[in-house]
Amino acid sequence: MDVELRHLKALAAIAEAGTVTAAAARLHMTQPALSRTLAQLEARVGVRLVDRSSRHLGLTQAGATLLGHGRAILAHLDAALADTRAVDRPLRLGYTCAVLGQQTVPLLRSWRRAHPHAPLEVVRQDNSTAGLATGDTDVAVLRTVPADPRIRTEALYTEDRVAALPDDHPLADRDRVRLAELTSGPALPLALWPDTGTASVSLWLPAQRPDHTVEVRNVDEWLNLIATGGAFGVGAAGTAESHGHPGVRFVPVDDAPAATVYLAHPAHPTHPRTEEFLAAVREVVSA
Secondary structure, three states: OOOOHHHHHHHHHHHHHOOHHHHHHHHOOOHHHHHHHHHHHHHHHOOOOEEOOOOOOEEOHHHHHHHHHHHHHHHHHHHHHHHHHHOOOOEEEEEOOOOOHHHHHHHHHHHHHHOOOOOEEEEEOOOOOOOOOOOOOOEEEEOOOOOOOOEEEEEEEEEOEEEEEEOOOOOOOOOOEOHHHHHOOOOOOEEEOOOOOOOOHHHOOHHHOOOOEEEOOOHHHHHHHHHOOOOEEEEEHHHHHHOOOOOEEEEEEOOOOOEEEEEEEEOOOOOOOHHHHHHHHHHHHHO
């Protein structure tokens, strides 16, 4: 039975897309070419795999069985190729706004001591998975849970929230503030970065929410906008510990819910030392 990887990929694409047209577009093929590939697969397996009785294609029981095995085969192949490519390259740790705050340096030092021949690169990626979804990183520390089903996350710990204020703001010299104080009277807009930030207007009661918000693309834009008096922000304590700025003061917020720090990695690891590194992170955090 001469079934090829392209046949399994075609079946998976049809199952996920629901139509041959959509599946062909996903695979960058023409619709007739994909239909021929499916017909070849059914001929070689000897059973019908796709129910064509409606516009939205569904798999037969045999098709669903083969799809389950096919996905496992494709996943194992991806993992094997990733391991092969990763043997001689550093493990890449991704983050968006902060790694582990004050625990970042202890983590990096302990890894270097324990694994002197396994280099580690710390890479900032300004997207919701810190580079995991695009293959630019192997492990990531996040403060939001990505929607991507290919990413696995586990909660590590929580961080207090801080207000980020221009250093000449009336509240900048306070020891602590409350959410309502940040939006009372003539207030600055709230600076948000939607893809990776932990703050939103939902932190406030409806009557106390900021009148205006402004979106930024990353932590650098966030800090610069705040420093120049264009906005205020609310972030996790790890951001304050990792990003000092001469024009920004970080003030703890008494009544804001804590932010959760997550350790994330692909469901199918892209580096052979992934599990070792995950264990090293857990050890540092629990110390």
